[in-house]
Amino acid sequence: MNNFQIDKKKSLLLSLYIHIPWCMKKCCYCDFPTTTLHNKVPNKEYISHLLIDLKQSLLLIDGYSLKTIFIGGGTPSLLTIEMLEKLIDSIYKMVPLATNLELTIEVNPGTINENHLISYQTIGINRISIGVQTFNRNHLIHLGRLHRPEDATNIVSFASAIKFNSINLDIMYGLPNQTVNQALDDLRQAIALAPQHISWYQLTIEPNTIFWNTKPKLPKDDIIWDIYQQGNELLMSSGYQPYEISAYAHNKSYQCLHNMNYWRFGDYLGIGCSAHSKLTLPDGTIIRMVKVRNPFLYMKGKYLDKSYQVALSDLPFEYFMNRFRLFEIVPRNEFTQLTSLAENDIRSMLDQSINLGYISEYNKYWQITEKGKLFLNNLLELFLA
């Protein structure tokens, strides 16, 4: 890694992802890298390793300014305020900040109270992402969530009352035995709380989850389709505009800049166990890094699991897999800027996508079509090496 040349004159924007792996209990659908803690969270020790991890990465991010920080997990709301403040202050001392930094924390209802929210505001956190998932008491139990519906409504209402800059609610649909009405009712309750952003995504059953073994009965495809169509309409008629497959914002200024940077194929550094990074070197080479998955190994000072250079032949798929998640236009010159490939290198893939009606091509940009959104996997397969 030290052999890579870093151009100190460049001034680029970077996102920083910080992974907090701890959870109090494993949810039945969760395949995220988390560790269930029955005892005290090793706050101090873990934070000190995060800071060493960042320090060891400084050479790689020399010349960058931080545009977004996302503290995700796991359950970051298990960190004490004192440790969070130490983490944030130390980062500010180590890495230059861009103007209007977006600083998000993910929280789970049932792990925070009003005092946490006030403290988050005080230490500069300006975006909060609340893992509500559903307001239905039985579904919460079936999903293995810790909180009750009233925990979620109370915490969202309080965040609104103290005028938290930007509030996101995570809501899932397609839950075991869920009806169309139940799914829409979740959305109605979310909308009634008036958050600036709603992430509304479909439950899928992944390997290495409790649901993978118990195989709960999920709604059939026609129910899922009705939920999606009616839910999408409900969100839009309530003023939430979709800008990505599952992301809805009240207006552009509330779109999640951190995720936008991923989807626009920007650079990011991940610290903490399991965190991923993608960085572009001055010669255009793109490298990816993955930190070790096990938090206890991480806290022994072994941070990096693997790092590798992304092959040129993989770049078209990687680029469009991210870019076409967004519904905005894709400037044609951006493809070359971000991948160092020429448009001619992917001409036949583009022509196929256009002929199949998945994208439209204009003088300066491409735009994914409604058909392309519907058959996104088929569209992306065209860009596979």
Ligand code: SF4
């Ligand atoms: S709280 Fe979130 S990260 Fe933790 S187990 Fe549940 S879904 Fe996974």
